[in-house]
Amino acid sequence: MRLFFIQLKWQLVLLKKNNIISISFGVTMIYGLILFFLRDVGSFNELLVGLVMNDPSVIGYFFIGLAIYTEIKYQILSPILVAPVSINYLIISKVLALSIIGVICSLALAVLVLGFDFNILPFVVGSFGICMLSALLGMIVLTYASEFLKFTMLSIPFFLVFINIPLLQYLGVIEMKMIKYIFPVQGSLDLIDYAISGTDINDKFSYISIGIYVPIFYVLAYWRFNKKLVQ
Numbered sequence: 001m002r003l004f005f006i007q008l009k010w011q012l013v014l015l016k017k018n019n020i021i022s023i024s025f026g027v028t029m030i031y032g033l034i035l036f037f038l039r040d041v042g043s044f045n046e047l048l049v050g051l052v053m054n055d056p057s058v059i060g061y062f063f064i065g066l067a068i069y070t071e072i073k074y075q076i077l078s079p080i081l082v083a084p085v086s087i088n089y090l091i092i093s094k095v096l097a098l099s100i101i102g103v104i105c106s107l108a109l110a111v112l113v114l115g116f117d118f119n120i121l122p123f124v125v126g127s128f129g130i131c132m133l134s135a136l137l138g139m140i141v142l143t144y145a146s147e148f149l150k151f152t153m154l155s156i157p158f159f160l161v162f163i164n165i166p167l168l169q170y171l172g173v174i175e176m177k178m179i180k181y182i183f184p185v186q187g188s189l190d191l192i193d194y195a196i197s198g199t200d201i202n203d204k205f206s207y208i209s210i211g212i213y214v215p216i217f218y219v220l221a222y223w224r225f226n227k228k229l230v231q
Contacts, residue, residue, distance in 0.1 A: 007089045011097040015063075018070050021101055024059050028105040031055055035113045045197045050167055052109060052192055053185070056102035056127050057163045060134030061155070064098055068139070068229075069148040077229070087230060091222055095135040102131035110196070119195040122203070126191030129210035133184050136217035137162060143228040181205070184213040 015021050031051045038047060071077035106127040110118055141158055145151040166183045168174045170193065180186050187209030190201040 003085070004089045004093065007085060007093040008097060011093045012100075014071070014076070015067060015097055015101065018067060020063050020067055020098075024063065024101050024105055025108075027058065028055055028109055031109055032112050035109070039113060046171060048110070048113060049189070049193050049196055050171065052106050052123075052127065052196070053130065053163065053167055053189060055109060056099075056106050056131040057134040057159075057185070059102040059105060060095075060098050060131040061138040061159065061162075062152070064094060064135045064138040065142045065148060065151045065155075067094065067098070068142060069151070087222065087226055091139070091218070091225060095132055095139070095218075095221075098135050099128055099131035102134075103127045114196070119198075121195075122191040122206075123195035125207065125210065126188040126195065129188035129191070129214065130185055132214050133188070133210075133217055134162070136214070136221040139221040140217070140224050143224040181209075184209070184217070187213075 012021075031054075035044075035048060035051065038044065068077065103124055107120075107124070110123060137158065138155075141155055142151050145154050162183075163185060165174070165176075166180060166185050166189055169176050169180050170189055187206035190199075190206045191203070193199045194201045194203070194206075
């Protein structure tokens with residue numbers, strides 16, 4: 001475990017040096033300003049849930065791509081891959097480092113507008129679930145693109161299905177009934193909604209859903225990363 005925590009610390013250092021931590025907090029500040037000016041709207045809780053969904057998903061998905069492409073560009077990734085470090089440790093530490101930042105940003109956003117008048121535990125679990133799933137999905141998709149711009153263009157349909165359709169269902173724009181539960185982020189969305197609005201949810205499903213989908217996404221991310229970037 002000592003080697004893992006060293007790797008996690010190193011990943012946080014890389015994120016700081018590549019200004020990804022600063023960008024993450026900058027994005028959160030923009031969302032905070034949007035919420036500040038819209039705090040009197042009637043559907044404020046729904047807006048907050050939507051932005052909380054969007055913030056960690058963007059941090060997890062796009063910033064893991066930005067981090068890895070930056071490491072490739074400046075020839076940082078190659079020495080790491082040939083070092084005696086477990087690929088499992090490398091992937092988990094990258095995902096966990098971004099997830100920690102995403103959860104901190106999400107909490108900052110919620111506390112900024114609600115104080116501590118929300119259920120913190122399900123909020124953290126939901127935010128953490130979205131961050132991890134988004135980062136792992138980003139790691140899968142980036143193996144199909146040679147540079148960040150192509151990755152961004154390729155991401156449009158993936159991000160639409162992954163985040164936007166469940167969010168549209170939540171906002172009542174579309175109705176999917178029970179079909180919504182096949183989407184990986186639905187459990188996280190329900191937990192965040194419950195934490196902020198007190199909406200009745202199937203909490204067992206929400207926690208189990210995160211516990212099932214994260215390992216599935218991890219196996220796919222490990223396979224693609226190992227096949228395309230390591231080998």
